[in-house]
Structure formats: structure tokens, C-alpha cells
Amino acid sequence: MLKDKNEQRTSISELGEFGLIKHLTKYFKIQQESTEKAIGDDAAVLEFSDKQTLVTTDLLVEGVHFDLAYMPLKHLGYKAVMVNLSDVYAMNGTATQITVSIALSNRFPLEAVEELYAGIQLACDTYKVDLIGGDTTSSTTGLLISVTALGEVTEQDVVYRNGAKPNDLLVVSGDIGGAYLGLQVLEREKQVFAANPNSQPDLEQYSYIVERQLKPEARKDIIKLLKDLEVKPTSMIDISDGLSSEILHLSTQSEVGCNLYEDKIPLDPQVISTCEEFEIDATTIALSGGEDYELLFTIKQEDFPKIKANPHLTVIGHMTDESEGINLVTRANQKIELTAQGWNSFKKD
């Protein structure tokens, strides 16, 4: 809906695959000591010496994970990196390198791919990760981005999903539900625009939640904060599929139960007001929304004093014995069993 009709169009086929990669990556700088050799050989060469290597990968598909009608390509490039870095931070590690592979149909001119890479580069610069490889190919339809992120962590620092114990506190960073609601706002504007192409979207009052959807940030700062506070989580995961689904992962993998308190879930005022406008329940959005890329982790009770004054961290529950189950304790003090209703890309209506 923000398409520039005068955009320049250079055909990618003129450059060829090697020319394209060279062109797109020429302004990327190497920032990590562990990168011995980045792009330009059969494989990248990395040197993690005594640290452990973290590897994670995510695939974003046009029409499934994003809609270019409202997702600017630069934001998409940025988000594709964030989604992966978030997984590295969720291991309590430092993200160090990424590979980016894209498949794109010939409806995309060079300028579009440059926009995408501008977003990838901004992410690399901001988060100090090196682009070390990738593959660029044509597709018969649409755009697809596959990112693999690497990171490093010492054996002492690594945090898995399975270390939570009964009585550990359940903590979440930032606030949640915004990304999903932002998507609902963008979808509504798309419908309005389809009905009336002259309409001008006014997204001012939704700026925070729209940004949560279009330009999420991976919580590198929280990993640093926890180190500074000398708190090592007993288990951790990032919130990509919704709070409910992630709590189930931590609890089942740790073989513990959990009580999540509805009134403790951190919600931005814009999330609350937009939920009222859309007439949907804010708790449902927080539990099932996904794409917040906040960190969800458990800490020992004794670490509570270290985090309690921190505005970026909220205790939302505690772990229990496995036999007590995984529950939401409502505002009315009722216990309801939590079920995963995270997003399933294979389920369509």
C-alpha cells in the first residue's frame, strides 16, 4: 500500500548469482574475532576456541510468514535476522554469525533485494554479527528467506529449556501480545485499502504494536543484563509461538508443573486499548499471539532480589511439582489448564 510507482527496476538476471551476492554483500563488515573467513570460499571458517557453538535456523515464506503488502522489505530483512538471533540469546549465548539464503521470483528487481539486504545489514551492524555465507536463487513464485545463526557460549553459561525446578520463578522480559495485535491492525488496514485504494492508513495510535510486528528486536540486552545482575536462569526459551506454548515447552522438558498468574502478565497500554477496540481478550492474545521475541526464563527463588526492581523483567509465575500440572491462575483465582494454541503454519481455514 506504500508502493512507489516510480521505482527503478534492474533485472537480477543481468548480474548472475555470483555477481548478485558480491553486489549485495560488499558493504558488510566483519566484526567478530571468531570469523576467520566469511563469504568467498566453499564454506566459511570460524574459530570458537574453547567456547561452545550454537546453531539455529528459521525459514520465512511469503504468504505464510509475511505479507509484502504491509511488510517493507528492509523490515523483513531485519526481522528475518532477529528471529534467529533471538534463539541464540535464548541459550544465554552471544550471536556471532549468520548465513542468509533467499529464493525470489523474477517479479523482484535488484532494488527490492537491495532493500532486503539493507535490513539484514542494519541487523548485523546493530547486533554485531557477521554475514558469512548464503545462497541466492530464483523461485517459481514468491520470496523465501532461510537464515541460520551461529553463536558462542561457555559451557558454564549455556541455558537449556530443561533445567527448571519446582519453586523456581517464571520471568518474562518486556511485554507481550503486541506483535500479534500489530498484525491484526495491519491486516485490517489491508482490507480497507483493498476496498478503497485511495485510503490513507493512520497507524499513529498503533505505532508501538505495529513496530512490534514489523521491527522486533531480539533481547541481546537482557542476556547482558542477566550477566550484570549475576543471575543465571535455570531454563530459558524465546517467545516466538506465544507464551502458552513456550511455558509448556519449559515445563514438559524440565518435568515440572507451572502456575502462571493472569494478573502478572505484562501488557503495554496500547495492547490493552487495542484489545478493547477489537473486542478480544488481552490474556488470550498474550498466551497465543506469538512473535514477541521476548525471553521467558526461570530463576531460583534466591535470585529474586537481584531482578525484582528491574523494569525490563516481570515475574509472572512459578514452577511447581510436575503432578500439579501447568495452569493459568485467573484474576478470579481460578486454575485453568494451559494448552498450546500457538501458531501452526500447516493449519489453514
Place this chain on the structure above:
Amino acid sequence: MLKDKNEQRTSISELGEFGLIKHLTKYFKIQQESTEKAIGDDAAVLEFSDKQTLVTTDLLVEGVHFDLAYMPLKHLGYKAVMVNLSDVYAMNGTATQITVSIALSNRFPLEAVEELYAGIQLACDTYKVDLIGGDTTSSTTGLLISVTALGEVTEQDVVYRNGAKPNDLLVVSGDIGGAYLGLQVLEREKQVFAANPNSQPDLEQYSYIVERQLKPEARKDIIKLLKDLEVKPTSMIDISDGLSSEILHLSTQSEVGCNLYEDKIPLDPQVISTCEEFEIDATTIALSGGEDYELLFTIKQEDFPKIKANPHLTVIGHMTDESEGINLVTRANQKIELTAQGWNSFKKD
């Protein structure tokens, strides 16, 4: 053309993403010491201790890189892994782990994805690599596979593309041109089948070249052989885009020239006879065909005695001063400048 009409069809959406990954990966075994944690957390955790880490990635797109009309899904899974392992071996390294991400449309039932993973598993078992992660999502159309391979190598052993010196010998493993010709045979059979669906393809006389296309092997054995022979290449690359393109990479990155001798290029008798049948020049096929996944490397002259008797290795030329250029020396002893005519997925007629 080999479709089983009685195949079972189970819908993937019933399993969901987590269920699908669990189902597909349950028979995969961990074989590498360096794999601390494979699938099941936010990121895999690897431990390469004093070795360097190699990372490479490739994307295979239906309709661009493969045609399911003649590529069985099990072979496709196997090949997608080979393409990546080949890049690790081309660094003189040992492949240790892979991640596999797939996007697939709802025309694929669970049984099809199981076939694909059976091929991936066969590759993992045969080459002793661990599947440590991935992503599985729906696509609006077709099948796409993104594989990232990791490997390890000591700092002393790693071989880059840029180490060739004038007078080094240019060596290739196995024989080349077969994979491309196999593809031509399969394309022809597809046309025949389209015209007459009752026709039965007889591929007996093309068995070697069809197998080169459908089930290539990465040359792990050559890396071991070179170690046993105590030969460390001065530069190395794998042949994915055609001999010509790869020679240009080695020469330009090493800043040397090269003389490639037409009469030395190793061709299988089936490649020669099929070229005659198709009335195409075998040298052209060898130079530009691609997908052979053989290794192309340079060695010091003094290492020649160590490799000369070996049936798996052929000296096909030598490096020269950069000023002499990169040339094919024909059977008629003419020098022709080599130009890259490797495959470009963005160029379509």
C-alpha cells in the same frame, strides 16, 4: 512417471510443526562427539574444542533445481545433503552436522515428507553427520529445501581456494560431465512420457549418468585418500557449477593463470557415447555441465609421485603465471581462453 497410484496420504496439518519434526527425526542417531545437543532446544549446542568450524549452506527449489517428475523424494533428500557436504570436503574438512529446513505446499502428504527424510537419514548415516536442527513450514507452492552443513578442520589442514601457485598441478577426482548428461536423458524421457503416458522408460544404458544426476556422492573418500597419501592441496573447490567456472574461481582467487588440457579431462565411456547420441561436444559438457560434486584441487609438483598411480585422481593441467591467462589447450594444441558458462538460476529462456 514412477508414481504409485495407491500411495497412502496422511495430512501434515494433523501433526502440526512440532509433531511433524518429532515424527520425522525420531530414528536419527547422534554420531558425532562434537554434538552436545541436537534438536529440541532453541539452538543446537556443538563443541569443536581446538578445531575450526566450517559452515556452508545451499537452497534447492522445486522447478528450479529439481523436477519431481523424475527426482524421487528420497534421492532429493540425499542429494540436498550431498550438495552441502561436498562444500565442507572442499575445505579439506570433516562434515559433522546439518540443519534441514523445508517449505512444502499442502499437496505433499506426510508419506512424501517421510520419503524425503529417509533420504536425508541415509545421507546422515552414510556420511556420519548429525541432524541438529531445522524448520518445517508450509509454502504457497512447491517444495523448497534449505540445508546448512557444519564441519571441523584443524588450522593446519584447512584448504582455501586462494593458495594455488604457478607450476602447481591441477587435479580432479573421478570423472565429470555425467550429472548434466543424466539430466538431459531424464528431461528427454519426461517429454516422451508427456507425449505417451504408457511409455516405459528404458534407462539401462544410461544408468551411470542418471545415477550421477539423481544420487551424487560427496567425495569424503578423496579427503581421506589425500590424508593417507600425505598430500595437502594448495587450493581446492568442489565442482557444482562446471569445471570451467571452478577453474576460474581457483585461478582468480589465487591470482594465477591456468592451462587445462582438453585430452586429460576424465570422461566416463557412458558420457562419451551419450554425447555422441545427443550430438553434443563432450568437452563442452565437462566444462559447463556442473553438479558433478567432484573435487578440483591444486598440488605442488613434488607431490605428483604420490598421486600419479591413483585411479581416482587425474592431473588435467597446471597453474601458470597470472599474465598467461586461464586457457583450455585443445586436442589440436590450440589455446582458447576459458570463460565461465556455469549454470545461472536467474537466466531463463
